[in-house]
Amino acid sequence: xxxxxLFLILFLLEHLYTNVTLFFGDGGVEFDETSHxxxxxxxxxxxxxxxxxxxxxxxxxxVLLTRENNEARPxxxxxxxxxxxxxxxxxxxxxxxxxxxxxIVVHLYNFFLPYRITGTVGGVGQETISVNVVHALENPxxxxxxxxxVIFLAFHLRHALASAFHTLxxxxxxYMPILDKVSLGFSILIGVGFGSFPILFYGAKLLHKDLLNWxx
Amino acid sequence: MNLTLKVxxxxxxxxxxxxxxxxxxxxxxxxxxxxxxxxxxxxxITEGNEPIAFDHDCREGICGMCSMHINGRAHGPQSGTTTCxxxxxxxxxxxxxxxxxxxxxAFPVIKDLVVNRSAFDKIQAAGGFISVNTGNAKDANSLxxxxxxxxxxxxxxxxxGCGACVAACKNxxxxxxVSAKVSQFALLPQGQVERxxxxxxxxxxxxxxxxxxxxNTGSCEAECPKEISxxxxxxxxxxxxxxxxxx
Ligand code: HEM
Ligand code: SF4
Ligand code: FES
Numbered sequence: 001x002x003x004x005x006l007f008l009i010l011f012l013l014e015h016l017y018t019n020v021t022l023f024f025g026d027g028g029v030e031f032d033e034t035s036h037x038x039x040x041x042x043x044x045x046x047x048x049x050x051x052x053x054x055x056x057x058x059x060x061x062x063v064l065l066t067r068e069n070n071e072a073r074p075x076x077x078x079x080x081x082x083x084x085x086x087x088x089x090x091x092x093x094x095x096x097x098x099x100x101x102x103x104i105v106v107h108l109y110n111f112f113l114p115y116r117i118t119g120t121v122g123g124v125g126q127e128t129i130s131v132n133v134v135h136a137l138e139n140p141x142x143x144x145x146x147x148x149x150v151i152f153l154a155f156h157l158r159h160a161l162a163s164a165f166h167t168l169x170x171x172x173x174x175y176m177p178i179l180d181k182v183s184l185g186f187s188i189l190i191g192v193g194f195g196s197f198p199i200l201f202y203g204a205k206l207l208h209k210d211l212l213n214w215x216x
Numbered sequence: 217m218n219l220t221l222k223v224x225x226x227x228x229x230x231x232x233x234x235x236x237x238x239x240x241x242x243x244x245x246x247x248x249x250x251x252x253x254x255x256x257x258x259x260x261i262t263e264g265n266e267p268i269a270f271d272h273d274c275r276e277g278i279c280g281m282c283s284m285h286i287n288g289r290a291h292g293p294q295s296g297t298t299t300c301x302x303x304x305x306x307x308x309x310x311x312x313x314x315x316x317x318x319x320x321x322a323f324p325v326i327k328d329l330v331v332n333r334s335a336f337d338k339i340q341a342a343g344g345f346i347s348v349n350t351g352n353a354k355d356a357n358s359l360x361x362x363x364x365x366x367x368x369x370x371x372x373x374x375x376x377g378c379g380a381c382v383a384a385c386k387n388x389x390x391x392x393x394v395s396a397k398v399s400q401f402a403l404l405p406q407g408q409v410e411r412x413x414x415x416x417x418x419x420x421x422x423x424x425x426x427x428x429x430x431x432n433t434g435s436c437e438a439e440c441p442k443e444i445s446x447x448x449x450x451x452x453x454x455x456x457x458x459x460x461x462x463x
Contacts, residue, residue, distance in 0.1 A: 065429055065431070068428060068429060069386070069387035069388070069389075069428040069429055069431070070429030071321065071426075071428075071429070072320060072322070072387055072388035072389070072426060072427055073319050073320055073321065073387075073388045074321055075319050076319065076444065077285060077288065077316055077319050078235070078316060078383075079285075079287060079288035079314045079316070080288045081286075081288030081289050082384075082386055082433075082435060083285065084438075085289075085384060085434070085435040085438035086431075086433035086434050086435040086438070087433070087441055090432065090433040090434065091386055091433060091457065155241075159432070162432070163431065163432040163449075164307050166372060166432045166446070166449065166450050166453070167430075167453055167454075168434065168453065168457070169450050169451065169452075169453035169457055170450070170454075171447070171450040172447050172450055172451070173445060173447045175446065176255065178349070178445075209278025
């Protein structure tokens, strides 16, 4: 759980960096080129397989863990004030995770499928990947789903990062408050970072602006 | 104080239980929660009714017997407190107080509010001990121990095995208890001989007994009457990981 989760966290950082290139104002050239060159790199193809495995392992463990933990208390409390002793994020990892999982599936259907499987995007004479992103985020339903999922992802990570270090034994009284702040900072970075894409691209559509080619 | 108590009554392990409501009158604010139960039980006995069964022994916060889930919290609303040390002044006059037994598969109800916590004894027996030579005690100065380690070990050893950590945990995990027992020995030279086996065997026993898995929510630390730190859980994870690599 901790290892697969931390791997997914590393991937999120890389993903955020690539996405930010969409804001370079170069018509999406940098983003498209990064995407193309990554697909050509054998090491990236291998990491991609590990990434899919990591998601599957993380989700499978999440399902088992949540089931075992439910079974450990067959008769529930009539009155339970867990909210006073633990954070909402820590108690709802299965829920926030499920929202993220649903989004990952939709996300792969939107971007991975046309570019990598059916080959209907990004090829010669086809719509570029960056334009495909812009079009997807101009759909209010998708933009909203994206934004909501990012918020849940931030909640997931608020607990997850520090929790993973604790699970691996890499924590003590001195590091606990630091880890907690790093978790908070990281979840804000991911929330604001990824949240900016649906907000800015959908906002640009409303204002009839071309965000890929913005200039001062 | 006048209060309304909603108490879980269950005649025995296999008979279905339910809440029974009792009004209690003229309770002093200086009474402990258990003394309030004594008053109620006296009345039930005089009326010819079965008194409410609840665990208690020392009544001074050191034995860990007084398990009660009060108004949705293990040992009631105060942190760092056992039920026997919880005073009625923390409740409001006229309040309705709901009292349930610990709820966990590994802690089945025996009667009313009494649960069977022998699962903790089994975990202890699986590794919570050290090998010592019989005969004269060694001179203390021949076993140098850094002060910080001695302190951390002592804090872990303060665990009274009450089970509030399990009761409060959304996963019914016993990690805080086990981590306290493992840490207490892992930090001292006397604990080194069985160090590897202890971590492996106690965790194995804990899992086999049907406790849930820790997801680091921190509820245990918040409810522990001895304020055992979840730092110990990180240490147990470390001990377990290293022990797995060694064996
Ligand atoms: C980008 C996606 C994700 C990242 C970066 C991520 C990261 C993490 C991390 C680091 C942990 C902490 C592990 C530990 O404490 O040992 C964790 C725990 C967990 N995750 Fe995820 N996760 C992601 C997606 C998911 C998904 C899709 C699900 C479920 C369908 C999920 C469900 C859970 C559950 C149930 C836990 C355990 C709760 C806990 O340890 O507190 N996660 N996640
Ligand atoms: S760790 Fe704290 S809550 Fe758990 S059994 Fe020990 S004293 Fe009780
Ligand atoms: S009765 Fe001993 S700790 Fe409460």
